[in-house]
Amino acid sequence: MSTAISPLAPTDVPDMPEIAGVRLATAAAGIRYKGRTDVLLALLDAGTTVAGVFTRSRCPSAPVEWCRARLKDAHSSRAGLALVVNSGNANAFTGKTGRQAAKLTADITAKAAGCKASDIYLASTGVIGEPLDATKFNGVLETLVSNAAPHRWMDAAHAIMTTDTFPKVATASVKLGKTAVTINGIAKGAGMIAPDMATMLSFVFTDAPITATALQSLLKSGVEDTFNAVTIDSDTSTSDTLLAFATGAAGARGAPKISRASDPRLKAFVKAFRGVLADLAEQVARDGEGARKLVEVIVEGATSKASARKIAKSIANSPLVKTAIAGEDANWGRVVMAVGKAGEPADRDKLSIYFNGIRVAKSGARDPSYDEAEVSKAMKNDRIQIKTTLGLGKGRDRVLTCDLTKEYVAINGDYRS
Amino acid sequence: MSTAISPLAPTDVPDMPEIAGVRLATAAAGIRYKGRTDVLLALLDAGTTVAGVFTRSRCPSAPVEWCRARLKDAHSSRAGLALVVNSGNANAFTGKTGRQAAKLTADITAKAAGCKASDIYLASTGVIGEPLDATKFNGVLETLVSNAAPHRWMDAAHAIMTTDTFPKVATASVKLGKTAVTINGIAKGAGMIAPDMATMLSFVFTDAPITATALQSLLKSGVEDTFNAVTIDSDTSTSDTLLAFATGAAGARGAPKISRASDPRLKAFVKAFRGVLADLAEQVARDGEGARKLVEVIVEGATSKASARKIAKSIANSPLVKTAIAGEDANWGRVVMAVGKAGEPADRDKLSIYFNGIRVAKSGARDPSYDEAEVSKAMKNDRIQIKTTLGLGKGRDRVLTCDLTKEYVAINGDYRS
Incomplete structure (x- = not known):
């Protein structure tokens, strides 16, 4: 397991403000790790609405199935809601015992928090295929309920980490009507993907008063160009979970109640939420x-946005493109290969390719004017932009990824054993 | 570039027999490499038929386009055919100059061999995007024509290598009617895939008298469970080319002329050809x-063979499965993940997974009876079989791949620069 912090970690970590109606607590339940927290409880006041998007895997984890069932008969609870997240064990591919562990976790939490099991949302991340011993939550949840406090955002982001090298938080403040509302989010990654101890989880909270239907619509459209446009290694987790909670507490301060995602008063909020x-x-x-x-x-000039997305993913998931970037090699021939294998409309002789703004190929051949020394220097940058223009239409898309290094192989080859 | 021979290289290299109607020669034309051969000429007697299958890339190389055009108006030539293969430069994404280089190579060869440019087949493998200087073939082809001899099979396999660590040859002898006919094949790989100096090329030769139409049909069906069922890194080359040549010389020894792939007399031949x-x-x-x-x-119990193929490819292309194998870790959780992300019908709770015959998971959970020590020992083997049974239907398929090691990253990260 890698312990050094990623050299790409943000240097600027925001102060996370409190959000009315949200209280957080973390603890070390000893699920798998020693000497660190591995369980997060978020308590959400009565009236909170929920929305969620999940992995498209045909083999989802027990907590994903649990949350889907909760959202299906979602209602805003009079007694409040709770979110419980554990790291160290994904409770995935654990059969009947996995469903029982999810149910037991919810029962223990409901009892401690004084609400119903159907008001509990769950997420788990960690090893796949090992039974989760939910009895470890006995006693721990009672303590968490009594310790819960509005300021523990960094603690929360820490408790859900697995192979992550830094906690991930983001915040925004925006006007809804004439009232300032806040949006806080935390995430864990190390892949969008499923190394067996890293699944993508993210939780977003706001005090804006938004109905569950509107929130779900916001979340679904918001995820398309953000989380769904990230790939580390093309491997989709069994546990990917993104939940959004809106406490509505800002309503008391005059924020209008929003029941449609298309409400014009929501415009600035939508932008901040996507941000x-x-x-x-x-x-x-x-x-x-x-x-x-x-x-x-970045792919431009495709026949549609969907086509641009497929080509961008083909480039971003290509092991040969990713190893070339690791080797600081502006290997545009591999980009051509990835465009070609995507199966989408492309005309070789109209392709142009740019690395960090420098055009290295145009009209189906090497750009005769490009300067290898200039490109080599650009490739040493720790942020690389690969832009491909297809010259066929107006379709454009953007996908984020990272390079493929020996360290990736070491982390994932040496990991479980 | 890796120079050590793969530990998985076959220990038994067959003696390659001569095939009547085929003569071979190789030379060092200095395309890119120093101190090794990089051009192969195969001369095929009058009456030879040809078939070919090529990359599905939307951005194919100039030689792929050249061969497709030749096959389109294929006829058996009175003056014989020639195949020219060079390594070191793929002549891919080279625009108009690429087409000119292909044409010039064919013209030089036609003049040297005394046939028409339209009787010349071409394949190139190596760097993408660099112009191929075909004038280097001037003079070289004349020498090759005069040196061509029926026994130079190992030389031929050597001349087409790029990052390959060993030459790839195979042979079979089989009865057609009452006459023994021979099938010889050579290939280069290092990927089915396109590192910028490795594309999959293969050439198969026989003295059996088979029409072009029947040969094409044989080749198309033969490739489905062989070359199309191999993946190294999911990256499809711009240059993948598989050509088959049938000289028909065995006709003079009494072999029947075959004009339909379904001809019952071809049964043993089809089996040997696929072999x-x-x-x-x-x-x-x-x-x-x-x-x-x-x-x-191996995937069994899928709803169809096509579905089994998609799931098998998803497993075989997963970086996380491949790094786990490199780490000798029977990480079946990652296999579940790969099944789940394939998007094909799968019921988590019916899945069973075996590593080298040892069942590690059944009915959607860890097999309680599996012995970690036994599995760990099995994972040290240099041949690993991952079998997944879905329990849904009768669809079965098999795909070959290899593990993903730090060496892969080193080869492809350090390569071009």
């Missing part, structure tokens, strides 16, 4: 296992 | 860049 998701998603890419360079893949 | 393709394809997997383990992925 928080984008910030967290970029931090996930910056903490990709073994990452030494953040890679932004 | 040669399968042998070469496995050698490609054994020489995957940085490979230390050959990995056979």
Whole structure:
């Protein structure tokens, strides 16, 4: 397991403000790790609405199934809600005992928090296939409930880490009507992806009064160009979970109640909300296992945005492109290969490729005017932009990834055993 | 560039018999490498038929486009055919100059061999995006024509290597009617895939008298479970080329002329032909860049063979599965992840997973009876079989790959610069 902090870690960590209606606590329940916290409790006041998006895996974890069932019959609870997240064990591919562990965790939490089990949301991250011993939460949850406090955001971001090398937080403040509302988010990554101890989890909280339906719509559209546009290694987790909670507490300070995502009063909020998701998603890419360079893949001139996305993902997931970036090699031939294998409309003789703004290929051949020394220097940067223009239409998209280093192989080859 | 021979190289290299109607020669034309051969000429007697399958890349190389055009108006030539293969430069993404280089190579060869440019087949492998200086073939081809001889099979396999660590040859002898016919094949790999100096090329030759149409049909069906079932790193080359040549010389010894692939007299030949393709394809997997383990992925119980193929490819292309194999870790949780992300029908609670015959997971959870020590020992083997049974239907498929090692990253990160 890598312990050195990623060289791409943000240097500027924001002060996380409190959000009315949200209280947090963390503890060391000894799920797997020693000497660190591994369980997070978030208590949400009565009236809080919830939305969620989850992995598209056909083999999702027990907590993902649990949350989907809760959202299906979602209602705003009179007694409040709770979110429990543990790291160290994903409770995935654990069969019947996995469902029982999820139920037991919810029961223990409901009892401690004084609400119903159906008001509890769960997420787990860590090893796949090992039974989760939920009895370890006995007693721990009672303590967490009594310790919960509005300021523990950094503690919360720490408790959900697995192979992450830094905690991921983001915040924004924005006007809703004439009232300032706050959006806080935390995430864990190390992949969007599923190394067996790293799954993508993220939780976003706001005091804005937004109905569950509107919040779900916001979340679904917000994720498309943020979390869904990040890839570390193309491996989709069984546990990917992004939950959003809106306590509505800002309503008491005059914020209007929003029931439609298309409400014009929500415009600034939508932008800020997406900004928080984008910030967290970029931090996930910056903490990709073994990452030494953040890679932004831009595809322009495709026949559609969907086509541009497929080509951008093909480039971003190509082991040969990613190892070339690790080797600081502006290997545009591999970018051509990745464009070609995507199966989307592309005309070789119209392609141009740029690395950090320097055009290295145009009209289907090497750009005769490009300066190898200039490009080599640019490739030493720790942020690399690969832009491909197809010259076919107006489709554009952007995907974030990182390079593929020997460290990635070491982390994932030496890991479980 | 790796120079040590892959530990997975076959220990048994066959003696390659001559094939009537095929003569071979190699030379060092100085395309890119120093001190080694980099051009192969195969001369094929009048009456030879040709078939070919190529990369599905939307950005194919100039030689791929050249061969496709030749096959489109294929006819059996009265003056014979020639195949010219060079290593060191793929003549891919070279624009108009690439097409000119292909044409010039064909013209030089046609003049030297006394046939038409439209009777010349071309393949190139090596760096993408660098202009190929075909004038280097001037003079060289004349010498090759005069040196061509029926026995130079190992020389031929050597001349087409790039990052390959061993030459790849296979042979079979089989009865067609009452006459013995021979099938010889050579290949280069290091990927099925496109590191910028490794593309998959393979050439198969036989003296059996088979029409072009029947040969094309044979080749198309033969490739499905052989070359198309191999993946090193999911990166499809711009230059993948597999050509088959049938000289028909065995006709003079009494072999029946075959004009339909479904001809019952062809049954043993079809089996032997596929055997040669399968042998070469496995050698490609054994020489995957940085490979230390050959990995056979078997999926059973899928809803169809096509579904089994998609799931097998998802497992075989997963960086996390491949790094786990490199780390000798029977990490079945990552196999579950790869099944889940394939998007094909799968029921988590019906899955079973085996490593080298040892069941480690069943019915959606860890197999309680599996012995970690026994599995750990099995994982030290240099051939690893991952079998997944889905329990849904009768669809079965098999894909070959190799592990993902630090050496792969080193080869591809340090390569071009």
